[in-house]
Amino acid sequence: MNKLLFFLLFLYSALVFPLEIVGVKNAQLKDLLLYNGSRLEVTPEQGVIISVKGIENKRVMIQIKATGAIYLTSGVRIDNLKAKNPIxxxxxxxxxxxxxxxxxxxxxxxxxxxxxxxxxxxxxLD
Structure with missing residues (x-):
């Protein structure tokens, strides 16, 4: 009986407090001038910020799935895409x-x- 109650409570809490993305702030790339072989490092603080909302005090993880070459525009490739803190x-x-x-x-x-x-x-994660 306790296991069933725990399972229903767990299922109910996941439905009541879903994890949702409430905002995405894109990087502000000013004066973008890249030529063959040049590179520009965009720090996580200046890059993309994804705001999430869910159950308080829970740990959340992001997994970025970037396969193949990703281009910002013709001649500018995005590389080394990673979160400052993935958890x-x-x-x-x-x-x-x-x-x-x-x-x-x-x-x-x-x-x-x-x-x-x-x-x-x-x-x-929890």
């Missing part, structure tokens, strides 16, 4: 942020459509 703990209000940084590389002779979506999964 965070939500605060007492159930809010938290993932800071994601990356490297931009200038490439020569790039043409065609190279845009891909960057996929990521955010889930509870």
């Amino acid at each position: 965070i703990r939500l605060d007492e209000y159930g809010e938290g942020q993932f800071e994601i940084g990356f490297t931009l590389l200038g490439e020569k002779n790039v043409s065609g459509k190279h845009r891909k979506q960057i996929k990521y999964d955010i889930e509870y």
Whole structure:
């Protein structure tokens, strides 16, 4: 009986307090001038910030799924895409942020459509 009650309570809490993305702030890339072989490091604090909301004091993990070459625009490739802290703990209000940084590389002779979506999964650890 206790196991059934615990399972139902666990299932109910996951339905009442789902983990959701409440905002995505994109990097502000000013004066972007990249040429063949040049690189620009975008620190996580200046990069993309993903705000999440869920159950307070729970640990949350982000997994970024970047496969193949990802281009910001023709001739500029995104490389080394990673979160500053891939595991965070939500605060007492159930809010938290993932800071994601990356490297931009200038490439020569790039043409065609190279845009891909960057996929990521955010889930509870506890």
